[in-house]
Amino acid sequence: MARQVTGAARRVADAAxxxxxxxxxxRRIELAEAALETLxxxxxxxxxxxxxxxxxxxxxxxxxxxxSDKLDLICCCVRHYKAKCVTRYDEVVATAxxxxxxxxxxxxKLAATLRNEARMHRLWYDLRSQAMFEAAxxxxxxxxxKSLEAMIWRIASRYAELGGKRPASSSAALYALFDGLFQSAxxxxxxGDKTAIPDLLDxxxxxxxxxx
Amino acid sequence: MARQVTGAARRVADAAxxxxxxxxxxRRIELAEAALETLxxxxxxxxxxxxxxxxxxxxxxxxxxxxSDKLDLICCCVRHYKAKCVTRYDEVVATAxxxxxxxxxxxxKLAATLRNEARMHRLWYDLRSQAMFEAAxxxxxxxxxKSLEAMIWRIASRYAELGGKRPASSSAALYALFDGLFQSAxxxxxxGDKTAIPDLLDxxxxxxxxxx
DNA sequence: ATTCGTTCTTGACAAGTGTCAAGATTCTGG
DNA sequence: CCAGAATCTTGACACTTGTCAAGAACGAAT
Numbered sequence: 001m002a003r004q005v006t007g008a009a010r011r012v013a014d015a016a017x018x019x020x021x022x023x024x025x026x027r028r029i030e031l032a033e034a035a036l037e038t039l040x041x042x043x044x045x046x047x048x049x050x051x052x053x054x055x056x057x058x059x060x061x062x063x064x065x066x067x068s069d070k071l072d073l074i075c076c077c078v079r080h081y082k083a084k085c086v087t088r089y090d091e092v093v094a095t096a097x098x099x100x101x102x103x104x105x106x107x108x109k110l111a112a113t114l115r116n117e118a119r120m121h122r123l124w125y126d127l128r129s130q131a132m133f134e135a136a137x138x139x140x141x142x143x144x145x146k147s148l149e150a151m152i153w154r155i156a157s158r159y160a161e162l163g164g165k166r167p168a169s170s171s172a173a174l175y176a177l178f179d180g181l182f183q184s185a186x187x188x189x190x191x192g193d194k195t196a197i198p199d200l201l202d203x204x205x206x207x208x209x210x211x212x
Numbered sequence: 213m214a215r216q217v218t219g220a221a222r223r224v225a226d227a228a229x230x231x232x233x234x235x236x237x238x239r240r241i242e243l244a245e246a247a248l249e250t251l252x253x254x255x256x257x258x259x260x261x262x263x264x265x266x267x268x269x270x271x272x273x274x275x276x277x278x279x280s281d282k283l284d285l286i287c288c289c290v291r292h293y294k295a296k297c298v299t300r301y302d303e304v305v306a307t308a309x310x311x312x313x314x315x316x317x318x319x320x321k322l323a324a325t326l327r328n329e330a331r332m333h334r335l336w337y338d339l340r341s342q343a344m345f346e347a348a349x350x351x352x353x354x355x356x357x358k359s360l361e362a363m364i365w366r367i368a369s370r371y372a373e374l375g376g377k378r379p380a381s382s383s384a385a386l387y388a389l390f391d392g393l394f395q396s397a398x399x400x401x402x403x404g405d406k407t408a409i410p411d412l413l414d415x416x417x418x419x420x421x422x423x424x
Numbered sequence: 425a426t427t428c429g430t431t432c433t434t435g436a437c438a439a440g441t442g443t444c445a446a447g448a449t450t451c452t453g454g
Numbered sequence: 455c456c457a458g459a460a461t462c463t464t465g466a467c468a469c470t471t472g473t474c475a476a477g478a479a480c481g482a483a484t
Binding site for chain 1 (some may be wrong): 460462463
């Protein structure tokens with residue numbers, strides 16, 4: 001019976017610990033989300049823990065309590081960012097009944113992203129560049145890059161399928177192409193170029209039928 | 213005669229001033245070149261003026277004498293970097309007598325660049341990302357981006373010409389494609405992925421005939 | 425050789441950085 | 455209700471940062 005009691009106690013203790021862990025992790029994500037605000041505003045180079053704390057409802061000590069150091073915090077930010085990003089076009093892909101619907105849905109989301117989430121995306125490009133210097137970022141960044149490539153591939157192969165074809169390029173090339181176009185458009189958009197978004201849409205509209 | 217004398221004096225003074233200016237500018241470039249070493253090693257975020265000075269033959273005060281502030285220095289670095297970069301493939305384009313020669317010349321330079329100048333190129337991607345946050349960088353960065361796009365366009369249109377064709381895509385799309393592929397390969401290469409370079413070469417070799 | 429302008433060195437300053445530890449507060453199980 | 459753990463605040467630390475000013479070293483013209 002002692003064994004049963006300890007067994008039950010163990011289960012309870014485990015459950016409690018799991019709950020604590022979950023709560024701990026939820027808090028980490030809250031903090032990461034707050035940090036993303038400031039990171040998107042200032043970029044990696046100019047963002048300090050204190051600045052993050054001041055632009056949020058937290059004090060700078062809390063960040064040290066939940067993260068072992070600054071890199072740990074930013075890695076958590078990056079990972080969290082990924083989850084939001086990767087499913088952006090999935091609904092469009094799932095619901096589009098023909099090529100035109102897919103095209104327009106894709107272009108619409110593309111334009112909206114560029115317009116409304118420019119800050120988050122410049123941060124992504126910033127952190128991807130940081131990964132070229134800081135080994136600690138590489139694993140997460142490479143993983144996100146893979147996910148984004150897969151996301152583009154889902155769009156492209158669905159587009160091809162709706163035309164009874166197969167994508168004409170490799171997944172890597174398609175991702176490079178769209179990512180390169182988006183990056184360039186983002187920079188121009190942030191520089192105040194009003195034609196950046198329409199130019200991107202034109203380009204993608206023209207490109208889609210030729211690559212898929 | 214007084215007029216002649218003052219005229220001559222003016223000419224002499226002007227020449228002296230031009231000489232001083234030239235010397236001043238040459239020194240700026242020396243300093244920028246030294247700064248590029250450290251920037252390529254550490255990236256924008258982690259590079260300080262003192263670190264630059266310590267990794268060079270200069271003291272940190274000299275940088276303040278020749279540059280109004282840190283941004284001024286880095287802008288000068290970026291501009292100087294541009295000049296070196298943009299002509300990289302010109303000889304190959306000028307001398308290649310057929311598609312195969314152009315392909316092999318291009319791929320050779322591509323691989324060599326990735327292998328030997330990875331640090332300079334990760335710095336370029338870093339600074340291009342910084343330009344999304346720091347308006348002071350934008351003008352120079354956008355200009356360099358244009359030059360690089362033109363460089364790719366020269367290769368592509370020559371390749372097309374050697375096959376009696378015209379490039380099948382816009383200049384913007386071609387640049388986005390190759391830049392995206394290069395950026396991805398660079399990150400993988402820096403992460404220690406031995407297949408990054410051969411994969412890039414394969415991809416480009418396959419792509420060239422389909423886009424031009 | 426002396427003077428004057430250019431070039432460079434040195435040291436200092438204030439502000440900002442990541443980190444941490446001591447203690448206040450809040451939560452929770454008994 | 456209360457003790458102990460979890461969570462959070464505050465303030466301090468050692469250090470780095472960009473900037474600058476005072477003056478030394480240098481070069482060239484007189």
